[in-house]
Amino acid sequence: MSLLVLVTALWAFSFSLIGVYLSGQVDSYFAVLMRVGLAFLVFLPLLRPRLLRPRQMVVLLGVGALQLGVMYIFFYQSFLLLSVPEVLLFTIFTPIYIALLDDLLFGRFTPFYLLTAILAVIGAAVIRYQSVSESFWAGFLVVQGANLCFALGQVGYRRFSATLPDELPRHSVFAWFYLGALVVALPAFLLLGNVEALPTSGLQWGVLLWLGLVASGLGFFMWNLGAVKVDAGTLAIMNNALIPAGLLVNLVIWNRDADLMRLALGAVIIGVSLWLNHWWKKRKEAALVS
Numbered sequence: 529m530s531l532l533v534l535v536t537a538l539w540a541f542s543f544s545l546i547g548v549y550l551s552g553q554v555d556s557y558f559a560v561l562m563r564v565g566l567a568f569l570v571f572l573p574l575l576r577p578r579l580l581r582p583r584q585m586v587v588l589l590g591v592g593a594l595q596l597g598v599m600y601i602f603f604y605q606s607f608l609l610l611s612v613p614e615v616l617l618f619t620i621f622t623p624i625y626i627a628l629l630d631d632l633l634f635g636r637f638t639p640f641y642l643l644t645a646i647l648a649v650i651g652a653a654v655i656r657y658q659s660v661s662e663s664f665w666a667g668f669l670v671v672q673g674a675n676l677c678f679a680l681g682q683v684g685y686r687r688f689s690a691t692l693p694d695e696l697p698r699h700s701v702f703a704w705f706y707l708g709a710l711v712v713a714l715p716a717f718l719l720l721g722n723v724e725a726l727p728t729s730g731l732q733w734g735v736l737l738w739l740g741l742v743a744s745g746l747g748f749f750m751w752n753l754g755a756v757k758v759d760a761g762t763l764a765i766m767n768n769a770l771i772p773a774g775l776l777v778n779l780v781i782w783n784r785d786a787d788l789m790r791l792a793l794g795a796v797i798i799g800v801s802l803w804l805n806h807w808w809k810k811r812k813e814a815a816l817v818s
Contacts, residue, residue: 529757529762533769535747535754537773538742538747539747540770544777544781546735546739547778549731554726555717555721555722555723557720557721557722558723560717561721562740563739567706567745567748568710570706571705571706574700575700579696579697579701580704587688591705591708593708594708595680595684596681596705596706596708596709597710600712601712601716606618606671609670610668619671621675624642625675626679626683627644627760628642629683641760644765644801647801648769651771652768654797655772655791685705686763689752690756705748765802771798775791
């Protein structure tokens, strides 16, 4: 779980960097292409193609294309249909998708994971809820497409990693993940991107370098590695732990308005869901031992 906490802290800064320095200034498809391309370059020197069979390469390519590539296409399109608060509100359903998809792919049903995931969604809603516009259904469905892609990508990687030998170094094959995302991001930019909205300052290029090399490059690798080491309930909950972390960073560094009472209350609810999941897991393990 320490990896998920570390990446949560890392990504908490990313949201503010995007909102302050890139959003509305740099073409979103170019930003996605830069992030995915730089992340691929980080892991390309580490790639050992012979460690995976061709079918396994294709699976990892597909996971990357789904979790990063297609997810970002949905996500950025949603901003054309919804206000930012609405987009943020509708992203909170990801934990439920993870809990359900993980059980589906591993051939089981764990109601308690679903319960704690719903509790995490409630905590996130307390923090982020704002009234929505009357005509938001199309945007809602687009955001759910992004949520489903991200959730299915995480669960898919958990399922894929479980088929690999423990001694196989995951960093030696993870470039395939980013290549899969690049296969989606490159044509998306060529077809939909605006070449007149490229970065115009050194600061914007610096932010893109940080997001690509660190937030995407190291971040998604560590997140997926951490996702394999925890149960589905913890993974589902941690998907919404980013909400209070991101708002807190934004408040402290950029002094943006935030309802501290709602922030604290939502964080407590998410924390309780994590505690309940840990308590249930320990109780289940104790029952198996006895």
